[in-house]
Amino acid sequence: GQSLEQPSEVTAVEGAIVQINCTYQTSGFYGLSWYQQHDGGAPTFLSYNALDGLEETGRFSSFLSRSDSYGYLLLQELQMKDSASYFCAVRDQRNYGQNFVFGPGTRLSVLP
Amino acid sequence: GAVVSQHPSRVICKSGTSVKIECRSLDFQATTMFWYRQFPKQSLMLMATSNEGSKATYEQGVEKDKFLINHASLTLSTLTVTSAHPEDSSFYICSARKTGTGATTDTQYFGPGTRLTVL
Numbered sequence: 374g375q376s377l378e379q380p381s382e383v384t385a386v387e388g389a390i391v392q393i394n395c396t397y398q399t400s401g402f403y404g405l406s407w408y409q410q411h412d413g414g415a416p417t418f419l420s421y422n423a424l425d426g427l428e429e430t431g432r433f434s435s436f437l438s439r440s441d442s443y444g445y446l447l448l449q450e451l452q453m454k455d456s457a458s459y460f461c462a463v464r465d466q467r468n469y470g471q472n473f474v475f476g477p478g479t480r481l482s483v484l485p
Numbered sequence: 486g487a488v489v490s491q492h493p494s495r496v497i498c499k500s501g502t503s504v505k506i507e508c509r510s511l512d513f514q515a516t517t518m519f520w521y522r523q524f525p526k527q528s529l530m531l532m533a534t535s536n537e538g539s540k541a542t543y544e545q546g547v548e549k550d551k552f553l554i555n556h557a558s559l560t561l562s563t564l565t566v567t568s569a570h571p572e573d574s575s576f577y578i579c580s581a582r583k584t585g586t587g588a589t590t591d592t593q594y595f596g597p598g599t600r601l602t603v604l
Contacts, residue, residue: 406593415578415595416529460528471517471582473593475529 375399377476384482385451393446393459393479401466405437405444411457456483487513489581491596506564506599508579514559515581523576535562569603576600
C-alpha cells in the first residue's frame with residue numbers, strides 16, 4: 374500500500390520562506406504532486422515531480438528525491454493568502470497509475 | 486484550461502433520503518473521474534474510481550450499494566448517496582483526468598465540492 378507523512382501544522386510570517394516536507398512509502402511510484410486547499414474549497418494543483426530535482430513555479434518550488442522517498446514544497450515570499458492546507462500525493466499503481474493517495478495535509482498559517 | 490463543475494454545491498437532507506451529486510468536465514473529456522470524501526480537518530479519501538462505460542472501482546471499506554456511481558458519458562459522473570444517514574455528512578469532491586494524458590503527467594482537475602449535511 375501507500376503511506377505519506379507530512380507535518381500537521383506550520384506557522385510563518387509574511388515574507389518568510391517555509392518548507393513543507395513529505396515522505397512516502399509506495400509499492401510503485403509515478404511521481405509526487407502537491408495541492409493547496411483553502412478552507413471550504415477544493416484542492417488546486419500546485420506542482421508535480423516525476424524526476425529528482427527542483428521544479429520552480431513562481432513563488433512555489435517542489436523538490437523530489439526518489440532514492441530517499443522524500444519531497445518538499447517550498448513557499449517563498451509568503452503572503453497571507455497562502456494560509457491553507459497543503460497536501461502531497463502519490464499515484465497508486467492501481468488503475469494504470471491514475472489513482473491518487475493523499476498525505477494527511479499540512480496546515481500553514483501565515484501571520485502578519 | 487480544464488474546468489470541473491459539481492452540483493449541488495451544498496445540500497441538506499433528512500435521514501433516509503437519497504442524494505445525487507453530479508460532476509461534469511466542462512471543456513474536456515474525462516475517461517476517468519474520481520470521487521473523494523473529506524471530513525473536517527482531514528485529508529481526501531478516495532472513495533471510488535469511475536470509468537466511462539464500465540463499473541466503478543470502489544476502495545476498500547466503501548459500500549458500493551450505498552454510494553452508487555454512474556459514469557454514463559465522457560463528461561458526466563454521478564454519485565448517489567442512498568439512504569443517507571448523519572454519519573454520511575461530509576465534503577464530497579470529484580476530480581477528472583483528461584483523456585489522452587500520458588501516465589507521466591499529473592492532470593487531475595478537481596470540482597468545487599459538495600457539502601452534504603444529513604439531519
